[in-house]
Amino acid sequence: MNDSLTTTSNAVLGLLSLRSWSTYELAKQAQRSLEWFWPRAERKLYDEPKRLVAAGLATSDKEMTGARPRTVYAITRRGRHALRRWLGEPPAPPTLEFDGMVRVFFADGGTLEQLRATLGAIAEASDIRLAELEGKITELERVDVPFPERHHLNALALRFHLDHERVFGEWARWALVQVEEWRSTTDPGRWQPRQAFEP
Amino acid sequence: MNDSLTTTSNAVLGLLSLRSWSTYELAKQAQRSLEWFWPRAERKLYDEPKRLVAAGLATSDKEMTGARPRTVYAITRRGRHALRRWLGEPPAPPTLEFDGMVRVFFADGGTLEQLRATLGAIAEASDIRLAELEGKITELERVDVPFPERHHLNALALRFHLDHERVFGEWARWALVQVEEWRSTTDPGRWQPRQAFEP
DNA sequence: GGTGGATACTGCCCTGTGCAGCATCATGCT
DNA sequence: AGCATGATGCTGCACAGGGCAGTATCCACC
Numbered sequence: 001m002n003d004s005l006t007t008t009s010n011a012v013l014g015l016l017s018l019r020s021w022s023t024y025e026l027a028k029q030a031q032r033s034l035e036w037f038w039p040r041a042e043r044k045l046y047d048e049p050k051r052l053v054a055a056g057l058a059t060s061d062k063e064m065t066g067a068r069p070r071t072v073y074a075i076t077r078r079g080r081h082a083l084r085r086w087l088g089e090p091p092a093p094p095t096l097e098f099d100g101m102v103r104v105f106f107a108d109g110g111t112l113e114q115l116r117a118t119l120g121a122i123a124e125a126s127d128i129r130l131a132e133l134e135g136k137i138t139e140l141e142r143v144d145v146p147f148p149e150r151h152h153l154n155a156l157a158l159r160f161h162l163d164h165e166r167v168f169g170e171w172a173r174w175a176l177v178q179v180e181e182w183r184s185t186t187d188p189g190r191w192q193p194r195q196a197f198e199p
Numbered sequence: 200m201n202d203s204l205t206t207t208s209n210a211v212l213g214l215l216s217l218r219s220w221s222t223y224e225l226a227k228q229a230q231r232s233l234e235w236f237w238p239r240a241e242r243k244l245y246d247e248p249k250r251l252v253a254a255g256l257a258t259s260d261k262e263m264t265g266a267r268p269r270t271v272y273a274i275t276r277r278g279r280h281a282l283r284r285w286l287g288e289p290p291a292p293p294t295l296e297f298d299g300m301v302r303v304f305f306a307d308g309g310t311l312e313q314l315r316a317t318l319g320a321i322a323e324a325s326d327i328r329l330a331e332l333e334g335k336i337t338e339l340e341r342v343d344v345p346f347p348e349r350h351h352l353n354a355l356a357l358r359f360h361l362d363h364e365r366v367f368g369e370w371a372r373w374a375l376v377q378v379e380e381w382r383s384t385t386d387p388g389r390w391q392p393r394q395a396f397e398p
Numbered sequence: 399g400g401t402g403g404a405t406a407c408t409g410c411c412c413t414g415t416g417c418a419g420c421a422t423c424a425t426g427c428t
Numbered sequence: 429a430g431c432a433t434g435a436t437g438c439t440g441c442a443c444a445g446g447g448c449a450g451t452a453t454c455c456a457c458c
Contacts (some may be wrong), residue, residue, distance in 0.1 A: 005299045006409055006444070014305030026386070037300035041446045046407065068453040070406060087309030090320045091299035094367065099206045100290035102237035105356050106213030108349060109279065110286030121289045140392040147386075150307060155392035156377065157304050160370045162396075167366055168293065171359045178355065185349075193339040193354035197361075206412070223436055240415045245438065267422040375434060
């Protein structure tokens, strides 16, 4: 097994550092807490702990619920050291995959109606995600949630995501206003690119 | 070959809709123009046009530069129709992979010094990317660049990326100020999570 | 008892990444 | 002319990751 851990490995190690988890729980918790900044398919979250065990950074314990087996993973001391060491390394640059922007960028291959629909969809999806974030923010006032002692870190993350999500919705709405002046996707009429950068 | 095209397929089709390209040129142009919102490894950009040809959406023409072969790809009429059809579909949600945020989120596995270094690195990297974007924005005033007739679409995209990138740097600097009050990564002292959401 | 959702997990096929490697061309310098 | 370097051109390979579908057992409820 390749000894160099990925960000995913370290993210899973991070979750294990909080407590031990069954694989199912771990996958669910990863999707609850990491989804906004490190989205990973459930399929992979079943594989990752096995790799940590193989690297000596976690242990696995087979249990039975009736006739149904389940695996519970726990971090090792070596795992904690590895996590701490990783935290001292410089972060990789963020990457964004914005399908909607691909559609905007090549909008001249389609119609102004299509472009408006794309921008509208981006704005609406952003609203939904913002509402979800607001729900998470209200949870910071509670102590009957998992890991209340980590709320300070949660708050930093949520602050970022709130601002980040707002950019999508606000930009899409702004763009909808701009394209009102356009004659078509290939003819912006009197609209000037520099208008995008004026106050 | 699977008939359902990916966003990457359509992005490449979008580039082909502008002009024909050798594979090398296409890979370079993709990395110049799509890198901010649809980053793809060069390795894949060599495969993708082949798949478009197999689907009848592009043609390939073998040429020779001396003894060195090269392939030039062009879009077909079917390809243009496929692109236009795709532009009418709703966009997939954006996904962000923010390695730095994974490190912030699990900062309690490390030290306050490490957290500060992570935040500092995020801020600096953001500055560099912002400077790059500013360079692209000044290009919008020029006509001696590729595809000046598409500046209006470029401007929409650049407006988004400017706002998007600013969020990283501003947030990281804000977070650096917040953690000044913290005693350690596990003890925020008197700092309250709700401080993250006050004006 | 039957149903539906939760818990628990994996095989499979496909997309995508980083890396390394190979080859030829073109340009500039000595 | 010869050489070095960067550009142009491309691919094999091993690994990371995603979506989907499938299998099985448990648990709560009607």
